[in-house]
Amino acid sequence: MLLAEELRHSFGAVRALDDVSFSVQPGQTLAVFGPNGAGKTTLLKVLAGLIQPQHGRAQVDGGRRAIGWIGHQPQLYGQLTVRENLRFWSSLYDAQPPGDLLTRLGLEEHADRPVRALSRGLVQRVAIARALVHDPTVLLLDEPFTGLDRIAAEALSRLLARHAAAGRATVLVTHNVEEGTGLATHVAFMRAGRFVHFAPRAGRGPEQVGEDYRNAIA
Amino acid sequence: MRMVQVGRWITAIALLLLVGVYLRALAYTPVEQSQGLAQKIFYLHVPAAIWAETAMILVGLSSAFYLFTKDPRLDRFAAASAEVGTIFCAIVLTTGPIWGKPIWGTWWTWDARLTFTLFLFLLYVGYLLLRSAVADPAMRARYAAVLGICAMCEVPFIHLSVYMFPTLHPMPIVLQPGRPKLPGSMLSTWLMSLGVFTLLYLGFMVQRYALSYLREELEAAGEVGHA
Amino acid sequence: MRSPNLLRHAWAVASKDLLVEFRSRTAILSVAVFVVLVLVVFNFGRDPTAVSNLDLAPSILWVTFTFAAILALNRAFQLELENHALEGLLLAPIDRSSIYLGKLIANLVFVATIELIGVPLLALFFNVLVLPYLAPLIAVIALATVGFVAVGTLFSAMTVRTRFAELLLPVLLLPFMIPPLSWAVLATGRLLAGRPLSEIAGWLNMLAVYDIVFVTLAVMLFPATVNE
Numbered sequence: 001m002l003l004a005e006e007l008r009h010s011f012g013a014v015r016a017l018d019d020v021s022f023s024v025q026p027g028q029t030l031a032v033f034g035p036n037g038a039g040k041t042t043l044l045k046v047l048a049g050l051i052q053p054q055h056g057r058a059q060v061d062g063g064r065r066a067i068g069w070i071g072h073q074p075q076l077y078g079q080l081t082v083r084e085n086l087r088f089w090s091s092l093y094d095a096q097p098p099g100d101l102l103t104r105l106g107l108e109e110h111a112d113r114p115v116r117a118l119s120r121g122l123v124q125r126v127a128i129a130r131a132l133v134h135d136p137t138v139l140l141l142d143e144p145f146t147g148l149d150r151i152a153a154e155a156l157s158r159l160l161a162r163h164a165a166a167g168r169a170t171v172l173v174t175h176n177v178e179e180g181t182g183l184a185t186h187v188a189f190m191r192a193g194r195f196v197h198f199a200p201r202a203g204r205g206p207e208q209v210g211e212d213y214r215n216a217i218a
Numbered sequence: 219m220r221m222v223q224v225g226r227w228i229t230a231i232a233l234l235l236l237v238g239v240y241l242r243a244l245a246y247t248p249v250e251q252s253q254g255l256a257q258k259i260f261y262l263h264v265p266a267a268i269w270a271e272t273a274m275i276l277v278g279l280s281s282a283f284y285l286f287t288k289d290p291r292l293d294r295f296a297a298a299s300a301e302v303g304t305i306f307c308a309i310v311l312t313t314g315p316i317w318g319k320p321i322w323g324t325w326w327t328w329d330a331r332l333t334f335t336l337f338l339f340l341l342y343v344g345y346l347l348l349r350s351a352v353a354d355p356a357m358r359a360r361y362a363a364v365l366g367i368c369a370m371c372e373v374p375f376i377h378l379s380v381y382m383f384p385t386l387h388p389m390p391i392v393l394q395p396g397r398p399k400l401p402g403s404m405l406s407t408w409l410m411s412l413g414v415f416t417l418l419y420l421g422f423m424v425q426r427y428a429l430s431y432l433r434e435e436l437e438a439a440g441e442v443g444h445a
Numbered sequence: 446m447r448s449p450n451l452l453r454h455a456w457a458v459a460s461k462d463l464l465v466e467f468r469s470r471t472a473i474l475s476v477a478v479f480v481v482l483v484l485v486v487f488n489f490g491r492d493p494t495a496v497s498n499l500d501l502a503p504s505i506l507w508v509t510f511t512f513a514a515i516l517a518l519n520r521a522f523q524l525e526l527e528n529h530a531l532e533g534l535l536l537a538p539i540d541r542s543s544i545y546l547g548k549l550i551a552n553l554v555f556v557a558t559i560e561l562i563g564v565p566l567l568a569l570f571f572n573v574l575v576l577p578y579l580a581p582l583i584a585v586i587a588l589a590t591v592g593f594v595a596v597g598t599l600f601s602a603m604t605v606r607t608r609f610a611e612l613l614l615p616v617l618l619l620p621f622m623i624p625p626l627s628w629a630v631l632a633t634g635r636l637l638a639g640r641p642l643s644e645i646a647g648w649l650n651m652l653a654v655y656d657i658v659f660v661t662l663a664v665m666l667f668p669a670t671v672n673e
Contacts, residue, residue, distance in 0.1 A: 012355055013438035048536055051673045064538040075533035077461070077524070079468040091457045092537035114468070130533070285669050337620055344617040351607035356673070361603045364666045365617065368596065371662055372621055375655055379624040 001026050001061045001169040002138055007046055008055035010193075016042040017053065018193035024138075024186070029160070029170040031180040031201075033213055034190030040173035043190070044069075044140045047171065060138050065093060068136030070144045070156075074127035078116030082107060082126050085115060086133050093134035105129050105155055121149035128156055139163060141172040145179040157183065177210040189216045222432075225425030232417040239411045247403045259317045261408055265415035266309040267331070270338055271373070273303030273419065277345070278370020281363035290434070293359040296366050298426035300345050302419055307339040330380040337376045341369045355437060451546065454539040458547025463554060465524060472520050473558060476513050480563050483509045484570050498571040503633035506567050507589075507626055513559045514590070515615045518597040521548050522605040535671055545667035549598045549660075556594055560586055578636045581645065585636065588652035589629035592659055593622045599663040602670045625655050 002024040009017040016039040024030050034040050045051040047058050048067055060066055076085050086097045102108045105125045110118060115126060124147070131139070139160070145153055160170060160183050172180045173190075181187070181201070187209055189197040197216045201209070243261050276299045284292040314332055315325040326332070345365055352358035466472060487505045525531035534544050564582070568575040575582065597618050604614045632648035 012434075045673070050532070050535055064536065067536065069533075069536050071529070071532070073529035073532070075530050076528050077465055077530060078527060079465045080461070084464065088457065088461045089533065089537070092454060092534070092539050285666075337623070340620045344620065347613060347616060348603070348607070351604075351609060351613055357606070360669050360672075361607075364599070364603065364669050367666060368599070368621065368659075368662060371658060372624075375624040375658075376620075378651060379627045 002047065002171065003059045004043075004047065004056070005058075006056035007043070007053050007058060009042060009046065009051065009053045015039075015193040017046065017056075019056075020190075020193070020195055021056075022188065022195065022198060024169045024171060026167040026169060027164055028185045029164050029172065029183050030186045030188060031184035032171065032173040032188045032190055033175065033177055033180075033209075034173070035175055035217065038190040039193040040175075040190055041142055042193075044071075044142050044171065044173055048140055062137055065134065066137045068131040068134070068139045069142075070128060070131045070139070071142040072146065074115075074123050074130070076115045076123065076126060076130060079114055081112050081114050082118075082129075083111045085126065086129060089130050090133040095134040097129075097133045098135060101129050101132060104159070106151070120147070121152055124148050124152045125155060128152070128159065132159070137168045139168070139170040139172075141170065143174050143176075144172065145174070145176070177213050178206050181206040181209045187212075189213055191217050221428035222425055225421055225423070225428055228417060228421030228424060230421075232414055232421050235414045235417065236411070239407060239414055242410070243407050247407050257317075259313050261411040263310060263313040263317065264408070265412045266306045266313070267335060268412065269415050269419050270303050270306035270310055270335065273299045273306065274338060274341065274373060275370055277303065277366045281366030281370070284359065284363045285367075290359065293362065294427050294430045294434075295423075296362065297349060297430055298423050300342050300349075300366070301426050302422040304339065304342040304346065305422065306415075306419070307335055307342060310335045311339060333380045334376055337380070338373070341372065345369060355434065451540050451543045454543035455546035455550060458534070458544055459550035459554070462521070462524065462547065462551035466551070466555065472517070473555065476516050476555075476559050477562050479516060480509055480513050480559055481566060483512060484563070484566055488570060498573060499637055500634075502567060502571050502573045502637055503630045505571065506563065506633060507630050509563055509567075510556075510560060510586075510590070511593075511619075511622060511626060513563070514556050514594065514597065515618060517555050517559065518552060518594070518601045518618070519605070519611055519614055521552050521598060522602050526605060531671070541668035541671060542664045544671070545598065545602070545664055548602070549595060549663075552594050552598050553591065556590055557587075560590065573637060575637075578639075581636055581642055582633065584649065585629055585632045585645070585652070588649060588656060589625045592625040592652060592655045593618070595656065595660045595663050596621045599667055599670070602667065621659075625652055628652055628655075 004020055004022050007017045007020040008015075018039075020039075020043060022030065032040055032043065042051060046053045047060060048069055049058075049060075049064055077088070080088070082102070086101070090097045102111055105128060107122070107125055107129060110122060110126075115123060118126065144156060148156065163170060164183070164185075170183070172183070174180050181204075184201050187197070187199060187201050187204070188195050189212075197212065204212070239261060240258075243258050247258075277296045280292045280296040280299065283289075284296065311332075314335070318327065318332075319325050345362065348365055349358055349362050352361055484505065487501075487509070491501060522531070525534065535541070564575060564586075567573060597614070600617050600621075601610075601614055604610045604617065607613055628648040628651050632645040632652075635644050
C-alpha cells in the first residue's frame with residue numbers, strides 16, 4: 001500500500017533522510033520512533049508528497065487522495081464552524097464527509113460553532129475529523145498524541161484500531177515510545193536520517209520496545 | 219578562496235583599463251560641439267546602462283533554469299548578477315544627472331530612459347530585499363527565482379510604459395544606419411569602454427559568486443546567522 | 446477533464462476565503478474606511494484653485510486603489526498560515542495552480558468591492574461625471590485590476606512567510622503595478638474628459654496583454670513558491 005525506496009534528502013548540509021526503504025502492507029501499522037531532528041517529519045512529508053525527495057521514490061497506492069494526515073497543527077480555519085471546515089476540506093477531495101464522523105468523535109453538539117470558540121481538546125478532535133473527511137486508506141500521523149486530552153486520545157486510538165482492522169495502512173512517527181507501540185504491527189527506530197532498526201513488533205510491549213530503542217539510539 | 223582572488227584581479231585589471239579608456243577619451247576623442255566636455259561621461263554611462271539591463275535578463279534566465287534544475291550554482295549566479303546590476307544601475311543613475319545638469323539644466327527629469335533605469339534599480343533592490351528577508355536557503359532560492367523571472371518579464375512592459383511619454387533623451391547614435399556617423403575615434407573608444415565594462419561585470423560576478431558560495435558554506439556549518 | 450476540476454477547486458478555495466471574510470468583515474470594513482479617508486486626504490492635499498477636479502480625478506482614483514489593494518493583498522495568505530491550513534491545501538489532491546486561482550478570485554472580489562465603493566465616492570466628493578462613461582470605465586478598472594492583483598497575489602504568497610511582510614509586499618509590488626497603473630490613469634483621464642473611445646483602445650490592449658502575460662506567469666510560477 002505504501003512503498004519507500006532508497007529515500008535520500010538533505011537540507012543544506014543536514015541529512016534528513018539517508019537511504020530509507022520500507023513498505024507497509026494493508027492492515028499494518030508502522031511506528032517510527034526517533035529523537036527530535038532524526039528526520040521523522042521529513043519522512044512523512046516525503047510520503048505525503050509535500051517534499052520531492054532528492055533521491056529515491058515514495059509511492060502511496062491511490063496517491064494524495066488516499067492519504068489522511070494528522071500533524072501538530074489542526075489545519076482548520078478559526079472563523080468557520082466545524083461543519084463548514086469539514087465541508088470545505090471534503091470538497092477538495094470531491095467527497096462528502098461520512099455521516100457518522102461527528103458522532104464518532106463526539107462533536108455533533110459543537111458542529112455549528114466556529115472552531116476558534118472551541119477548547120483545545122475539541123479543536124484536536126475536529127482536526128482528527130478533518131483528516132478523515134475523505135475516508136483515507138493510508139494515515140500519516142506526526143506525533144498525533146502530543147497534547148491530546150484523554151478523551152481525544154482514546155477516540156484516536158479507537159479510530160486507528162478500526163482503520164487497521166479495515167485492512168488499511170498507518171505510519172506513525174513520534175519520539176515517545178509509550179504512545180504508539182500498542183497500535184503498531186511494525187517498529188522502526190530512526191537516527192540521523194537512517195532506519196537503525198526495522199522489524200515486526202512481534203508481541204513486544206512498550207517496556208521491551210523502549211529498551212530496544214534506547215540500545216539502538218545510544 | 220582562489221575564485222575570490224581571480225575575481226579581484228579581473229576587477230582590478232578592468233578598473234585600470236577603464237582609467238586607460240578615459241585617458242584616451244580625454245586626450246584623443248574630439249570634444250562634442252554642443253555638449254562640450256560633459257559628453258565624455260557617455261563612455262561610462264552607456265556601457266553601464268547596457269550591462270545594467272543585460273544583467274537583469276541574465277537574472278531572469280538563470281532563475282528560470284534554476285526552477286527546472288534546482289542547481290544552487292544558478293541561484294548564486296542570479297544573486298551575483300542582481301548585485302552587479304544594482305551597482306551598474308547606480309552608476310547610470312549618478313552619471314545621468316551629472317550630465318543632465320549642464321546639458322538639460324536639471325538634475326532629474328522623468329525622461330524615458332532615466333525612468334526606465336530607476337525602475338530597473340527598484341526591481342533589483344526589491345529582489346535583493348526579498349533575498350535578505352528569507353532565512354531558509356532553499357526557500358530563498360525559490361522565492362528569488364520566482365521574482366527574478368517576473369522582473370525579467372516586467373522589463374518590456376516598463377519599456378512600453380515609459381516610452382509613451384515624450385523624451386528629451388539623446389537617441390542612440392551608435393548602430394543607427396543612415397544617421398551622421400560617430401567619429402571613428404569616438405566609436406572605437408566607446409567600444410573599448412563597452413569591452414572594459416564587460417570585463418568589469420565579469421570581475422564583479424566572479425567575486426560575488428565566490429562570496430555567496432563561501433557564505434552558503436558558513437550557513438550550512440551554522441556559523442553565521444543570516445544577515 | 447483537468448480544467449473543470451481546476452476551476453471547481455479554485456472556486457472552493459475562493460468561496461471559503463470569502464466566507465471567512467464575510468464572517469469577520471473587519472478587513473473589508475477597514476479598507477473601505479481607508480478608501481474614504483484617502484479620498485478626504487486628497488481633498489485637503491490639493492489646491493482647488495490651481496488644478497481642476499477633472500484633471501486630478503484619475504490620479505486620485507488610481508492612487509487610492511493602489512494603496513487599498515496593497516492593504517487587501519497582504520491578508521490573503523495570512524489566513525492560510527494560521528493553523529498551517531496551507532499544508533492541508535498542499536496535501537489535498539488538487540492542482541497547486543487551483544490554490545493560486547482561488548486566492549486570485551477571492552482577492553479580485555475583495556478589491557472589486559473596494560473599487561465599487563471608491564468610484565461613486567470619487568464622483569460625489571470631486572463632482573466628477575462618471576455615469577455616462579460607466580461601461581468603458583469599468584472595463585479599464587477591471588483590466589488594470591486583474592493585472593496587478595495577479596502579480597500581488599503571487600508575491601503575497603511569498604512575502605507572508607518572510608520577515609516584515611507588510612513592508613516587503615509594496616516594495617516588491619509597486620514597480621510591477623506602475624505600468625498598468627500609468628495606462629489606466631491615462632485611459633481614465635481621456636474617458637472622464639469625454640474623448641472618443643477609440644483614443645483609449647491602445648491602453649486597453651496593453652492592459653489586456655499585461656493581464657495575459659502575468660496571469661499565465663503567476664499560474665505557472667505559484668507552485669514553485671509552495672513546493673519544497
